[in-house]
Each structure stands twice: as structure tokens, then as C-alpha cells.
Amino acid sequence: MIRLRIPKQVCAICNKGSVIGYNRPKSLHRTKKVVNPNLQKMKFDGKIQSLVCTGCMRTMKKKSDPLRNNFL
Known part of the structure; x- marks a missing residue:
């Protein structure tokens, strides 16, 4: 059985990537x-x-919201 390796996709800002979890x-x-x-x-x-x-x-x-910045 051949497993395909998918290139790791990561967020460009926070470096959030794939995580391995479990179904229970x-x-x-x-x-x-x-x-x-x-x-x-x-x-x-x-x-x-x-x-x-x-x-x-x-x-x-x-x-970047201008309305939000006016109130803060």
C-alpha cells in the first residue's frame, strides 16, 4: 500500500498546521x-x-476596521 505524502500546509502568520488526534x-x-x-x-x-x-x-x-478603531 502506497501512502501519499501531502505537503504540510501551514498558516503564514501564526504557523498553525495539522495536528494528529484520535476518534474515541x-x-x-x-x-x-x-x-x-x-x-x-x-x-x-x-x-x-x-x-x-x-x-x-x-x-x-x-x-483594520476603521469603525472599530474610532471607538477604541
């Missing part, structure tokens, strides 16, 4: 699963494109 049913046996971050393509300065997790996208959106 009531019978308590365990099977491995891979939990991947929600990575989206995002452009910086309209040119550079990179993968950013949605948590970082939300944080960047909050910091």
Missing part, C-alpha cells in the same frame, strides 16, 4: 485522524498570495 467511541478503541486548520488563500498588497487560517483573517479584519 464508547468502546474506547482509538483510530487516528488528522485535524487540519481552515486555510484560505489571501492576497497581501494585491500581489503576494499566501495561505492564512481563518482565525488570523478575522483578527486582521478586526484590527
Whole structure:
């Protein structure tokens, strides 16, 4: 059986990547699963494109919101 290696996808800002977890049913046996971050393509300065997790996208959106900055 050949296992394909997928290149590790990491957030460009916080370096969040894949994590190995386990499925644990009531019978308590365990099977491995891979939990991947929600990575989206995002452009910086309209040119550079990179993968950013949605948590970082939300944080960047909050910091750049002009209405939010007026009240703080």
C-alpha cells in the first residue's frame, strides 16, 4: 500500500498546521485522524498570495476596521 505524502500546509502568520488526534467511541478503541486548520488563500498588497487560517483573517479584519478603531 502506497501512502501519499501531502505537503504540510501551514498558516503564514501564526504557523498553525495539522495536528494528529484520535476518534474515541464508547468502546474506547482509538483510530487516528488528522485535524487540519481552515486555510484560505489571501492576497497581501494585491500581489503576494499566501495561505492564512481563518482565525488570523478575522483578527486582521478586526484590527483594520476603521469603525472599530474610532471607538477604541
